Amino acid sequence: MFDLQGFGDQLLEGATITIQLAMASLVVGLILGTLAAVARLSDNRIAQKIATLYSTVIRGIPELLTVLIIYFGTATLLMAIARQFGYDEYIEIGPFTAGVIALGLTFGAYASEVLRGAIIAIPKGQREAGLSIGMSPMKIFFRITMPQVWKLALPGLGNLFLVLLKDTALVSVVGLHDIMMKTREAVSYSKDPFLFYSAAAFLYLSLTIVSMVFIHYMEKRTNRWGGQA
Secondary structure: OOOOOOOHHHHHHHHHHHHHHHHHHHHHHHHHHHHHHHHHHOOOHHHHHHHHHHHHHHHHOOHHHHHHHHHHHHHHHHHHHHHOOOOOOOOOOOHHHHHHHHHHHHHHHHHHHHHHHHHHHOOHHHHHHHHHOOOOHHHHHHHHHHHHHHHHHHHHHHHHHHHHHHHHHHHHHHOOOOHHHHHHHHHHHHOOHHHHHHHHHHHHHHHHHHHHHHHHHHHHHHHHHHOOO
16 A cells, blocks of 8 residues: 555654654753743843843754754764763764754744743733742642643644654754655665655655644643633
8 A cells, every 4th residue: 555666664664763753852842942931031040041042042053954963063072071081982872862852952942932922921910819829939830820831832832843843854864764764765776756755745744734633632622621712
């Protein structure tokens, strides 16, 4: 059914790697984005400046360059640190790990702005009400603020994930055997670029449609839990 001159299984294997990369990057990105958003809104000026610098720098660099810098730069940095402890062997960071770090950093930088806007949209009176009944700031954040933040930010985060899903193709340049790498290998062997690039487009489109359906489902659930946004 999906034989493609014997390369069908290879492309499906690449799709599995693509999904794993996207999900791992999403987790990293959400953590970084949340931390950056909270730091931007905190009273700590150092935290504000660090978060602003992170968001500005990462959003100002093309994703492909971020992947390349992380892939080659991290290995260089680790080797420099290791030499201080007398370790002279070559240290290599894998393409999957580099991809997760690079795409996670990129997703987190954009997500921080979405999350910051969602936090600002929550009425300050809710925090004041929580303090008035003796709730700690941390408890207010996790019990009152964050549930509403995820509801407000979900559409924006969903769109960012769709972009992230397609950006995974960039990691193939450092040797990750994802959809694009498997496709290029098939094209090189078969000399039939139209067939295999069309198959790759179909796989990315399928993953995007499934993601959109899931995001829409989550939006409906959050609206049902907390009323219409």
